[in-house]
Amino acid sequence: MLNETLSSLSYFGIFLTGAVYVLAVWLQKKTRLSILNPLLVSCVAIMILLLVTGIDYSVYQYGKLNADGSHDGTGAVFFQNLLTPTTVCLAIPLYEKLSYLKKYPLAIFGGILSGTAACLTSILGLSVAFNLTHEQYVTLLPKSITTAIGMGVSEELGGLVSVTIASIIVTGIFGNVTAGWILRLFRINHPVAMGLACGTAAHAMGTSRARDFGSIQEAMSGLSIAVCGLLTVVLASVFAMIQW
Amino acid sequence: MKHLREITIIAAVSFAGELLHRLIPLPIPGSIYGLVLMLLLLMTHIVKVEQVKSTGDWLITLMPIMFVGPTVGLIDSYESYKDFILPILVIIVVTTVLTMAVTGLVSQRLIKFEEKKEEHRDAE
Structure with a gap:
């Protein structure tokens, strides 16, 4: 009943996403608890809401159901469609902090390269330890890079693309929520190093957290998304050749 | 008009990125080509940072909300x-x-x- 009504109406998903996110930001400001990360709280709240009320994900995500079975696009996907232009705009903070790239080229590329290599090696080690199939292993290889590149890598290597997407998202959420603690734990406090760590480990979701730490962190994290993504394209194809 | 101009520049670079993705047979998405292209345009001063900054900053602030839809899809x-x-x-x-x-x-x-x-x- 509820589902039928909502699937005949436009803008439900946009409204729900915006309203829940604004509330989640308010909740964190009020409580000052970093575990109440607005992205995490919004996702969990909306998942529960959809599961409890039985509203279809497709109606929430893609909007009103048209007569021909397509959706009108006025759901949460409206925000998702802004992701490519937003990634393009990450060039702006990077441009403004270009002097750091010129000052520490070795540290920046060395850091991202070691992080990417550590990521792929540890995925290999744990996949062997858990006795995963080769298909499951290559599915997880691109888990730390931006979704758009990760999907392509997974497809190329013969992984399960939908699981790759899920693992990229969970990695992003986890990195976004825990970045502050991890950086403090390992005493990573140089703004350039903080940004590189966030972007290399948790792509764009890490970058939106790096923004909270400062503008240098944001710029370096944005740079890491691109560099780590490109390095993973090359390195993952080498790692995929390993069999056990 | 200022915002419309900014949106148009950002959309043009995004479109060019998608076009490059179509033309080059590598698993690199249009958004990454776009990021590199935007950086080159800013470095060469073909696009001045003031011509994209206010919309760009606004979009980056909104970034987390763009992940809500796909995450709920889990x-x-x-x-x-x-x-x-x-x-x-x-x-x-x-x-x-x-x-x-x-x-x-x-x-x-x-x-x-x-x-x-x-x-x-x-x-x-």
């Missing part, structure tokens, strides 16, 4: 990962912490090394 794709959900979670937690620590510590060490080299050169 409830729909449950079937595809339910068979190895525990190993996935362990791998994600361990490798994300490790990647963040290694990247941060290695770059921090190298920054100190580069700064020392710089000081050394200044002293000579």
Whole structure:
């Protein structure tokens, strides 16, 4: 009943996403608890809401159901469609902090390269330890890079693309929520190093957290998304050749 | 008009990125071509930073909300990962912490090394 009504109406998903996110930001400001990360709280709240009320994900995500079975696009996907232009705009903070790239080229590329290599090696080690199939292993290889590149890598290597997407998202959420603690734990406090760590480990979701730490962190994290993504394209194809 | 002009520039670069993705047979998405292209345009001053900054900053502020839709979609794709959900979670937690620590510590060490080299050169 509820589902039928909502699937005949436009803008439900946009409204729900915006309203829940604004509330989640308010909740964190009020409580000052970093575990109440607005992205995490919004996702969990909306998942529960959809599961409890039985509203279809497709109606929430893609909007009103048209007569021909397509959706009108006025759901949460409206925000998702802004992701490519937003990634393009990450060039702006990077441009403004270009002097750091010129000052520490070795540290920046060395850091991202070691992080990417550590990521792929540890995925290999744990996949062997858990006795995963080769298909499951290559599915997880691109888990730390931006979704758009990760999907392509997974497809190329013969992984399960939908699981790759899920693992990229969970990695992003986890990195976004825990970045502050991890950086403090390992005493990573140089703004350039903080940004590189966030972007290399948790792509764009890490970058939106790096923004909270400062503008240098944001710029370096944005740079890491691109560099780590490109390095993973090359390195993952080498790692995929390993069999056990 | 200022915002319309900014949106148009950002959309043009995004479109050019998608076009490059179509033309070049590599698994690199249009957004990354677009990021590099935008950086080149800013560095060459073909696009001035003031011509994209206010819309760009606004979009970056909104970025987390763009992930809500696909994340909520995890409830729909449950079937595809339910068979190895525990190993996935362990791998994600361990490798994300490790990647963040290694990247941060290695770059921090190298920054100190580069700064020392710089000081050394200044002293000579």
